[in-house]
Amino acid sequence: MTPVDRRNLLVHGASTAAAFALAPEILRAASLERTNAPIDVAVIGCGRQGRAILGELAKIEGVRVAGVVDVLDSRLKSGQRRVQGAEGFASAKELLDKLKNVSAVFVATPSHTHKDVALECLDAGKAVYCEAPLATTLDDARVLARAARKSGKPFATGMYGRSNPIYGLARSFFRSGSIRDVATLRAQYHKKNSWRTPGSNPDEEAALNWALDPKLSLGLVGEFGAQQFDVFHWFLGAYPTAVRGFGSVQLHKDGRVVPDTVVCELTFPDDRRLLWEATLANSFESQYELFCGSMGAIKLAWTAGWLFKEADAPTQGWEVYANRQQFHDEQGITLIADATKLAAQNKLKEGIGLPNPPLYYALADFLKAVTENGTVACSADEGMRAAAVAILANQAIQLGASVAIDPAVFKSE
Numbered sequence: 001m002t003p004v005d006r007r008n009l010l011v012h013g014a015s016t017a018a019a020f021a022l023a024p025e026i027l028r029a030a031s032l033e034r035t036n037a038p039i040d041v042a043v044i045g046c047g048r049q050g051r052a053i054l055g056e057l058a059k060i061e062g063v064r065v066a067g068v069v070d071v072l073d074s075r076l077k078s079g080q081r082r083v084q085g086a087e088g089f090a091s092a093k094e095l096l097d098k099l100k101n102v103s104a105v106f107v108a109t110p111s112h113t114h115k116d117v118a119l120e121c122l123d124a125g126k127a128v129y130c131e132a133p134l135a136t137t138l139d140d141a142r143v144l145a146r147a148a149r150k151s152g153k154p155f156a157t158g159m160y161g162r163s164n165p166i167y168g169l170a171r172s173f174f175r176s177g178s179i180r181d182v183a184t185l186r187a188q189y190h191k192k193n194s195w196r197t198p199g200s201n202p203d204e205e206a207a208l209n210w211a212l213d214p215k216l217s218l219g220l221v222g223e224f225g226a227q228q229f230d231v232f233h234w235f236l237g238a239y240p241t242a243v244r245g246f247g248s249v250q251l252h253k254d255g256r257v258v259p260d261t262v263v264c265e266l267t268f269p270d271d272r273r274l275l276w277e278a279t280l281a282n283s284f285e286s287q288y289e290l291f292c293g294s295m296g297a298i299k300l301a302w303t304a305g306w307l308f309k310e311a312d313a314p315t316q317g318w319e320v321y322a323n324r325q326q327f328h329d330e331q332g333i334t335l336i337a338d339a340t341k342l343a344a345q346n347k348l349k350e351g352i353g354l355p356n357p358p359l360y361y362a363l364a365d366f367l368k369a370v371t372e373n374g375t376v377a378c379s380a381d382e383g384m385r386a387a388a389v390a391i392l393a394n395q396a397i398q399l400g401a402s403v404a405i406d407p408a409v410f411k412s413e
Contacts, residue, residue, distance in 0.1 A: 038062050038063055038064040039062060039063055039064065039103050039104065039367070039370070039371060040064050040066040040099070040101045040102045040103055041057065041063055041064070041065055041066065041102060041103065041104045041105065041106065041367075042065065042066055042067040042068065042069065042095055042099060042102045042104075042105050042106070043057075043065060043067075043068050043069070043079065043105075043106045043108060044068075044069040044070075044092050044095070044105060044106065044107050044108065044109055044117055044121075045069065045070060045107065045108035045109035045110075045117075046068055046069070046070040046072075046075040046076055046078055046079030046108075047070070047075055047108065047109075047110075047208075049108040049131055050068075050070070050075075050079060050106075050108035050109075051078065051079060051082060052357075052359060053106050053108055053359065053363065054068070054079060054082045054083055055082065056356070056357065056359050056360040056363050057106075057363060058082075058083075059356065059360060060360075060363065060364055060367060062371075063367060065083040065086045066086060066087065066099050066101070066102055067086055067087045067088070067089060067095045067098075067099045067102065068080055068083065068086050068087075068088055068089070069088075069089045069090070069091065069092055069094075069095050070088075070090075071090060071091070071207070072204065072207060072208075073090075074200075076088045076089075076090070087099065092105075092117050092120050092121065093120065096120065096121065096124040096126070102126060103126065103127060103370060104126060104127040104128070104129065104154075104366070104367065104370045105121045105126045105127070105128055105129070106129045106131075106363070107121065107128060107129065107130040107131060108131050110210045110211075110216070111131075111133050111135070111136050111211075111216075111217065111218065111222060111223070112135075112136045112210065112216045112217070114130055114131070114133075114134060114135055114136075114140075114144070115135050115140040115141075115143060115144045118130045118144055118147075118148075118155075119143075119144065119147055122147050122148065122151045122153065122155070125151075125153065126153065127153045127154040127155070127366075127369075127370045128148070128153070128154075128155045128156070129155075129156045129158060129362075129363070129366045130144075130155070130156070130157055130158065130380075130383070131158040132157055132158050132159055132226050132227055132230075132383060132386065132387070133218060133222045133223070133226040133383075133386065133387040133390050133391075134157050134380065134383035134384055134386070134387040135384075135387050136216070136217070136218050136222060136387075136391065137391065138387075138388055138391055138409060141383075141384040141387045141388060141391070142384060144380060144384070145380040145381050145383070145384040145412060146413075148379070148380035148381075149380065149381070149412070154366065154369045154370050154374075154376050155376065155379065155380045156362070156365070156366040156369065156376035156377060156378055156379070157378045157379065157380055157382060157383025157386070158359075158362050158378070159226075159227060159230045159362070159377070159378035159382065159383065159386065160227060160302070160358035160359060160361070160362045161227065161228075161230060161231040161234060161300075161358075162230070162234055162362075162365075162377040162378045162382075163358070163361040163362040163364070163365040163377040163378075164302065164354070164358045164361055164362075165354065165361060166300065166302075166303070166304065166305045166354060167231065167300060167305070169305075170298050170300055170305045170307070171234065171235055173298065173307060174235050174291060174298055175235075177295075178295070178296055178298075178307060179291060179292070179293030179294070179295050179296035179297060179298060179307075180293045180294045180295035180296070180313075181293050181294040181295075182236070182272060182291060182292070182293045183272075183292050183293060183294060184272075184273070184275075184290075184292040185232060185268070185272060185273065185274035185275070185289075185290065185291060185292070186274070186275050186276070186289075186290040186292075187228045187231075187232070187274065187275075187276045187277075187288065187289040187290065188276065188277045188278065188285065188287065188288060189220065189224040189225070189228065189277075189278040189279075189286075189287045190278070190279055190282050190283050190284055190285060190286055190287065191279075191280060191283055191286065191287075192280065192281060192282055192283045193280050194252050194254075194280065195209075195211060195212060195252070195260070195280055196209055196212065196252070196254065196256075197209055211223065211258070212256050212258050213258070214257055214258050214398075217258060218390050218391060218394045219247070219258045219259060219262065219394060219397070220247075220259070220260075220262050220278040220279075220280070221245070221262055221264065221278070221390050221393045221394050221397060222387075222390045222391070222394060224278055224287070225264065225276060225278065225389075225390050225393060226386045226387055226389070226390040227386075228276065228287075228289055229266070229274075229276070229386050229389045229390065229393075230378070230382065230385075230386040231289050231300070232266075232268070232274055232289065233382070233385065233386065233389075234382075235291065236268060236272075238268050238269050239268075239385060239389065239405070239407075239410050240266040240267055240268050240274070240389060240405055241267050241268065241269065241404070241405055241407075242266070242267040242402055242403065242404050242405055243264055243265070243266045243267070243389065243392055243393045243396045243402070243403055243405060244264065244265045244396055244401065244402040244403070245262065245263065245264040245265075245393050245394075245395075245396030245397035245398075245399075245400070245401075245403075246262065246263050246264075246397060246400050247259030247261065247262040247263075247397040247398075247400075248260075248261055249261070250279065250281050251279075251280065251281035252280060252281075259397065260279065260280040260281055261277075261278070261279040261280070261281055262277065262278050262279075262397050263275075263276070263277045264276045264277070264393050264396065264397070266389070266393070286301065287301065287302055288300060288301040288302075294310070295309070295310050295312075295313040295314070296308055296309045296310050296313055302354075302358050303354045303357070303358070304354075306327075308327075362377065362378075365377040381412045384412070385409075385410045388405075388409045388410065389405070392405055392409075
């Protein structure tokens with residue numbers, strides 16, 4: 001992404017704070033550098049996330065999905081319908097034994113199976129992209145992180161924030177001191193959803209609803225919290241020292257014991273606190289992360305972001321090309337990369353937000369690392385650290401208490 005030309009942008013505020021929507025330049029579809037045939041890849045797991053991966057891979061030029069895997073025949077067929085010519089397999093072993101030309105594998109199986117599936121792919125010499133959380137136990141996370149380092153192959157954990165162009169732009173502002181002294185941190189995941197999938201028989205229903213099994217699942221804190229915790233790790237360059245948690249079933253009283261509503265407080269160095277909540281009972285304000293400092297605040301919402309300046313914040317010399325938005329009583333100014341070019345084309349509004357889902361950029365970054373022998377956006381080690389926080393947060397929720405986080409859990413060895 002081309003950095004923002006800050007000389008072209010000026011703070012403009014009509015009230016106590018001005019808001020700036022953070023948006024990247026209009027992004028072209030990803031295209032892999034290649035000289036011969038397209039790169040062959042495979043997707044293991046054809047559930048909701050696996051099908052989403054297949055949809056985004058179809059947008060990336062130079063990629064051919066050669067095979068898909070799922071243990072449930074109905075989902076395997078659903079995955080195959082999305083990719084013309086892809087072979088279907090009931091196990092990762094079958095795929096790896098037959099499709100020797102596959103260079104990279106995308107692991108989108110249930111979270112508690114990530115370690116075994118990813119290890120099998122690494123042992124076969126494949127580059128691996130593994131969805132988050134990396135694992136659901138500390139031992140599994142460490143084993144997988146060690147194996148990824150030793151393999152010498154690209155291994156990416158699917159942490160979308162680190163590949164998100166808006167988040168990268170926002171982080172550059174954050175790290176350069178735009179909001180100055182960080183005071184409070186907040187995040188949430190809200191989506192009204194039962195999280196239950198009907199099956200044709202008891203065994204299939206149990207397999208489909210693994211996320212509601214407390215023996216297998218980290219619940220909301222694992223499936224969504226890990227992603228958001230990693231954003232704070234990346235921005236702050238620090239990890240929490242303790243976590244306190246609470247959880248309950250507020251809406252979906254169908255016999256489940258995995259909470260549909262949770263609240264966590266994570267303590268970071270310098271006594272900074274992150275308040276994170278998640279619920280399947282309400283959709284208000286969806287998903288976001290919020291950093292509040294003495295000179296401003298940054299709010300990120302995965303496909304958009306805003307910088308709110310305090311009234312006494314120093315002028316940094318940004319100006320000229322600006323889209324104004326109203327945020328309640330505050331006037332917002334849209335910050336758009338490459339604003340001069342877009343303004344000349346009367347396309348300023350087209351530069352706002354992401355043209356593709358955050359998943360797309362994570363996949364594209366991984367494939368670029370594979371084809372160009374580059375560095376992945378989120379390593380297995382960082383994936384292990386985010387998983388460790390989620391695992392300990394889940395313990396705190398189960399206990400309804402505070403759990404200390406030993407810094408040793410973040411060590412890569």
